[in-house]
Amino acid sequence: MTVQRADKAFFFTKDNCIDKTYELEKGIKMFPSIFIEGAAASGKTVAVKMFLEKQKDINFALFFMDKERDDGTFIRKLSQIRKRMEQETIWVICEDMNQPLSEIKATTLVDFVQRLQDKNRCIFVSREKPHRKFLELLWKEKMYMVTQKDLLFSINEIEQMRAEKQISVRAKEIYQETGGWPGCVSLMMRILERREETGEKISVAEVRECYEIAEYIESDILGTLSKLEKDILEIGAWCPWLSKKMCMDIWNVSGGEEVIENLVRKGFLTEIEKGRYNTARLFEKTVRRQIPEKHFWIMVGQWYETEDFIKEAFFCIKQSGDQKFFQEFAIRSYKKLPYISMGTDDFEEWKENLPELCLLRGMQCCFRQDIDGMDREIRRLEKQLDQTNELKVKEIYLNLLYARPNFPLDLWLKLLEKNEKKDVSISLYNVLGGSDSYLCGLRDLSELFSCPRKEENKKMRIWKESLDEQAMEWYRRARKEYYIEIVQEKCETFEKCEVSQVLLDSEEELALDVNEQNYGRFLQYGKAYLKMRQYEKAEKIFEKLIPFLKLYHRNRFLAEVLFEQAVCTWEKGSHGQALRYVIESFLYSENARYVLFYTEYGKGGKEVLSAYVEWMKQNSPEGWHRKKKYNYGNVCRMPKEDYLELILRMAKKQCSSAPESAQKTSEEHLTMMETVILTLIGKGRSNAEICEELNLKLSTVKSHIYSLYRKLGVKNRMQATIKGKEMGILK
Numbered sequence: 001m002t003v004q005r006a007d008k009a010f011f012f013t014k015d016n017c018i019d020k021t022y023e024l025e026k027g028i029k030m031f032p033s034i035f036i037e038g039a040a041a042s043g044k045t046v047a048v049k050m051f052l053e054k055q056k057d058i059n060f061a062l063f064f065m066d067k068e069r070d071d072g073t074f075i076r077k078l079s080q081i082r083k084r085m086e087q088e089t090i091w092v093i094c095e096d097m098n099q100p101l102s103e104i105k106a107t108t109l110v111d112f113v114q115r116l117q118d119k120n121r122c123i124f125v126s127r128e129k130p131h132r133k134f135l136e137l138l139w140k141e142k143m144y145m146v147t148q149k150d151l152l153f154s155i156n157e158i159e160q161m162r163a164e165k166q167i168s169v170r171a172k173e174i175y176q177e178t179g180g181w182p183g184c185v186s187l188m189m190r191i192l193e194r195r196e197e198t199g200e201k202i203s204v205a206e207v208r209e210c211y212e213i214a215e216y217i218e219s220d221i222l223g224t225l226s227k228l229e230k231d232i233l234e235i236g237a238w239c240p241w242l243s244k245k246m247c248m249d250i251w252n253v254s255g256g257e258e259v260i261e262n263l264v265r266k267g268f269l270t271e272i273e274k275g276r277y278n279t280a281r282l283f284e285k286t287v288r289r290q291i292p293e294k295h296f297w298i299m300v301g302q303w304y305e306t307e308d309f310i311k312e313a314f315f316c317i318k319q320s321g322d323q324k325f326f327q328e329f330a331i332r333s334y335k336k337l338p339y340i341s342m343g344t345d346d347f348e349e350w351k352e353n354l355p356e357l358c359l360l361r362g363m364q365c366c367f368r369q370d371i372d373g374m375d376r377e378i379r380r381l382e383k384q385l386d387q388t389n390e391l392k393v394k395e396i397y398l399n400l401l402y403a404r405p406n407f408p409l410d411l412w413l414k415l416l417e418k419n420e421k422k423d424v425s426i427s428l429y430n431v432l433g434g435s436d437s438y439l440c441g442l443r444d445l446s447e448l449f450s451c452p453r454k455e456e457n458k459k460m461r462i463w464k465e466s467l468d469e470q471a472m473e474w475y476r477r478a479r480k481e482y483y484i485e486i487v488q489e490k491c492e493t494f495e496k497c498e499v500s501q502v503l504l505d506s507e508e509e510l511a512l513d514v515n516e517q518n519y520g521r522f523l524q525y526g527k528a529y530l531k532m533r534q535y536e537k538a539e540k541i542f543e544k545l546i547p548f549l550k551l552y553h554r555n556r557f558l559a560e561v562l563f564e565q566a567v568c569t570w571e572k573g574s575h576g577q578a579l580r581y582v583i584e585s586f587l588y589s590e591n592a593r594y595v596l597f598y599t600e601y602g603k604g605g606k607e608v609l610s611a612y613v614e615w616m617k618q619n620s621p622e623g624w625h626r627k628k629k630y631n632y633g634n635v636c637r638m639p640k641e642d643y644l645e646l647i648l649r650m651a652k653k654q655c656s657s658a659p660e661s662a663q664k665t666s667e668e669h670l671t672m673m674e675t676v677i678l679t680l681i682g683k684g685r686s687n688a689e690i691c692e693e694l695n696l697k698l699s700t701v702k703s704h705i706y707s708l709y710r711k712l713g714v715k716n717r718m719q720a721t722i723k724g725k726e727m728g729i730l731k
Contacts, residue, residue, distance in 0.1 A: 017186065018157045020150070021051040024123075027144030033113045033122040033137060035130050038148035039266035040224045041183030041216070044125050047151055048093065060091040067096075071104045078112055089119045097126035098224070106133040113142055127224060129265060148267050152180035156697060161185070167192050173204040179267065179282045183220070187213055209285075217286050225268070228259055233268055233287040236279035239300055240312040243275050250303055294320045305329065311340045318346065331356045334396075338363035339430040342516045353380055355396045362400045367516045369551060374404060394419070395426045402428065403442045405552045410447075413459060416466045428471040431478070434516040438474050439481035440556035446592040448475075449482045450636050485556075486635045487595050487650075510541065514548040523557060526564060530601070531729055533669040535568040542568070559589035560597045567604045575611065582612045593635040593643055599650040602727065606651040613644050674708040675729060677701065682721045682730040 020043055027034045028051075038044045052060065061081050068074045084090060094109070101109070110133050113122050124130075130138070130145075137143035153161075158180070159171035169192060178184040188207050195202050207213065222230065232253070236242045247256035260277060263269040269277040279287060301316030310333050317329045327350060330337055334356035347360040358377045365373030381397040398416060401407050419426060433442040440446070448459050463475050514522050522545055529538035542565045549558040566581035598609065617624050624641050632638045635646065670678065673694075680690050690701050709715065712723045724730035 017046055017050065018153055018161060018182070019050055020047045020153075020182070021054070023144075023146045023150045024048070024051045025054075027146060028121055028123075031142060031144040032116040032120070033124065033143045034146060035124045035126065035134065035138075035143055036146040036151075037126055037129060037265065038151050039127055039221065039268065041181055041221045042148045042267065043151040043153075043182030045095065046182065047146075048095075048123060048125055052091075052093075055091075058091055059088060060093055062093045062095065065094050065097045065101075066099060068105075071102055071108075074105060075108050078108060082112065082115070085117070085120045091120065092122045094122070094124045097124055097128065100128065101131045103133075106131040110134065110137060113137055114140075127266070129262065148265070151182065152267070153178075153182055153185050154180060154692075156691060158185060159697065161189060165189060165193050167196060169204050176281065177204050177208045179280050181221075181267070181282060184213065184217065184282060187216060214286065217283065222283065222286060228253070228255075229263060229268070230287060232256070232259055232263065233279045233283060234289060236269055236277055237284045237287050238292055238296075240304075240315055241272055241276040241278055243277065245275075245307075246300075246303060250299060292319075294322055298322065298325060301329070305333070310336045314341055330360060334359055335427065335429045338367075339433065342367040342434060353384070355381060355384060355393045358384075359396045359400055363403060366403050366405075369515075371405060371551075374400070378404065391424060391426070398426060399429050403433075405443075409443065409445070413462050417462045419466050425468040426466055427468050428474070431471075431474045434518065435520050435554075437481060437520075437556070438477040439485070440554050444553060444555045445475075445478045446482060446556055446594075449479055450592040452636075482592075485594050485596050486592075514544045519545065519548055523561070526561065530564050530568060531727075532672060532675040533571065533727075534672070535572055539565065539568050555588045556592065556594065559585045559592075559594060562588065563598060563605070563608070564601070566608050567601045570608045570611075571604045578608055579611055579615060582608050583615075586612070590640070593638070595635060595647055595650065598647045599654055601651075603655050606648070606655050609644075609648045609651050613648055616641075616644065670708055670711060670729075671704075674704050674711070677704050678708055678720060678724050678729060681705070681717050682724055 024034060024036070024047060036044050036048065052058070061077075063074070063077070078092075081090060081092060092112075109122075109124075114137070116122065124134075130143075134143065138145065153175070155171050155175045158174050162169070162171050162174070167189065174185060174188060178188060188204070191207050191210060191212065192202070192204075195207075222233075225233070232242070232247065235247075239246075242260075244257045244260055247253040247260065253259070260269060264271060264277065268280055268283060270280050272278050297316045297320035301313045301320065304310075304313035304316060313329065313333070314337060317326050320326070326346075330347065330350075331354065338360055342363075344364065347357065347364050350357050350361070358380050362374045362377030365371070365377065378397070378400055381393060381400065384393050385397060398412070401412055401415070416426065431438055431441045431443075431445075435441040438445075448463075449456055451459075460475070464472055467475075509518060509521065510525060512518065522541055526538050526541035526545065529535075529541065542561050545561050546558065546565070549555075549561060562581050562585035566578045566585060569575075569581060570578035598605065601608075632642070635643050638646070676694070677690060680693065685693065687698060687701050687705070690696070691698050694701070709720060712720055714720045714723055721730060
């Protein structure tokens with residue numbers, strides 16, 4: 001061990017490196033010691049070198065702790081350094097702390113740090129978490145922790161490196177493949193740069209499979225792990241997710257909790273939900289050493305099923321390839337499985353007439369828009385009902401009819417009421433489908449509530465007496481949604497989504513057809529594009545949504561989408577076509593008497609409503625000039641004329657605060673990114689915070705802000721926020 005000048009000892013090239021010394025600089029100013037924890041190739045040593053290179057006048061003492069095997073010798077060296085610290089400033093660097101410290105070393109180092117004075121400092125660089133004795137330093141504010149997360153590259157930092165090297169691939173692709181691990185990013189950059197110089201086109205995924213990177217990950221990173229750690233990573237790479245309980249229940253892993261916590265700390269496992277982990281994408285292919293056998297999939301699938309994670313169980317048991325066991329699982333899980341595996345073809349080859357299989361095949365047909373196939377399964381169940389009075393068969397039959405598009409709700413309630421076993425409740429398996437609305441999920445329930453009070457109470461009584469408590473809870477939520485929609489209750493739980501980052505990375509999904517699984521997101525995308533005034537994109541989404549919503553009779557959403565289409569068409573100047581859309585919208589919503597969504601589309605929505613009311617006055621003049629009554633108590637009891645005028649008044653009220661300049665339609669439309677940035681400005685984010693949240697360079701953010709200021713005709717953030725609210729982009 002010798003004392004050296006930092007600037008001479010740590011000279012190195014900065015190519016392919018990003019300065020990650022911020023946390024070190026912050027910690028060294030406030031604390032006498034820093035503990036840097038991170039896995040191999042996570043950039044610990046490079047960060048320390050870059051940091052020390054900035055300390056031109058500092059002497060340091062460097063220890064490679066994996067070579068300091070003799071405790072007595074190490075203690076004597078520290079004692080010599082302490083004496084020299086009385087005369088000069090020295091920083092002690094303890095590198096390669098890759099093995100647990102002995103108690104003597106740990107005690108000595110803690111005492112050493114506690115006695116540091118003036119500008120003397122100590123930096124620890126380790127692959128492992130701090131020794132328990134070091135915790136005393138953390139508690140007494142004698143040590144600052146720098147974690148692996150502080151060292152990994154962000155997309156923005158990778159973008160800076162990519163731009164400097166003029167590499168054509170997207171920074172996001174590199175980040176997705178590497179997770180921002182500095183060693184892998186730097187190596188990948190060098191390979192991409194070299195390949196592009198020779199004119200060779202290669203994808204990031206192909207670079208990831210190159211020998212240099214694959215071997216680097218295998219030997220330099222994963223090679224530092226124990227066999228147990230590698231085994232857990234392999235499980236995490238094959239399974240939908242793993243947990244500490246799973247490791248204990250299935251494999252009886254001793255110390256599994258600590259191993260998983262360490263793998264998470266080091267970035268090998270990522271927490272996807274609380275207590276559930278996946279192997280980080282960078283290591284997935286490498287740790288998958290061999291395809292699991294059937295026994296593995298069945299064992300893991302059974303665990304998921306026991307813990308009531310049916311979606312994960314479905315995936316694993318299907319992977320086993322055991323069709324008999326898979327069918328048995330499907331029959332056991334028939335109440336949940338159809339709504340988890342929407343659109344799958346896994347059940348059609350099973351020809352048996354078991355009621356559970358009829359439901360699975362019928363719902364499969366429903367989600368594939370094969371209504372004839374769904375009707376075949378309904379007829380099979382009807383034949384079984386002719387032969388048996390078993391409650392399960394009737395329950396399955398009623399659930400399949402509930403999901404059948406265009407099957408009258410009143411007729412379904414009559415069938416429900418005929419349940420002869422009044423002491424046993426029927427279960428309704430699902431009402432949401434692919435939606436997040438209880439009012440308009442698998443079917444539109446508006447007609448349960450848009451009727452005279454006496455009739456509504458009768459329908460509620462049938463529902464309550466015939467169905468179980470879970471179904472009653474869904475009923476209450478649907479009723480709450482409906483009464484919010486007709487402005488009879490305040491919107492507390494069911495808040496409307498504002499335009500935010502909903503459209504980022506949505507391009508791939510928007511190229512797909514609308515189905516039960518994605519139509520809820522398409523509804524959000526269409527509304528977001530409309531509020532951003534990107535009418536062509538919004539119209540393309542609405543054109544996909546309308547046939548789907550008509551087929552499944554989702555009238556609540558259909559009425560809104562038709563009105564949104566009317567607003568789009570109106571804003572583009574096609575007023576006649578807009579009027580046709582709004583007429584159709586009210587045809588679907590007339591009985592339900594929706595109010596709220598008609599008032600949410602600003603000036604364009606108000607003008608469309610005004611045109612429709614004028615058209616109604618010309619074509620149905622009776623009723624418009626009579627004396628109005630204002631104590632109907634509910635829009636469902638209003639004459640249609642009063643109902644329409646109520647909506648128009650509310651829409652005008654929404655626009656009343658906008659100044660005259662905001663009423664003009666000649667402003668340039670904001671781009672998607674400008675709208676997202678405007679939303680963040682409205683939330684009070686600074687430019688630096690916007691850079692961090694969207695992974696953009698500061699110059700890019702400033703350029704977008706300048707552009708949106710120009711388009712909105714404003715000069716500062718406050719004016720932009722006010723204008724955004726006037727336009728309906730911000731709340």
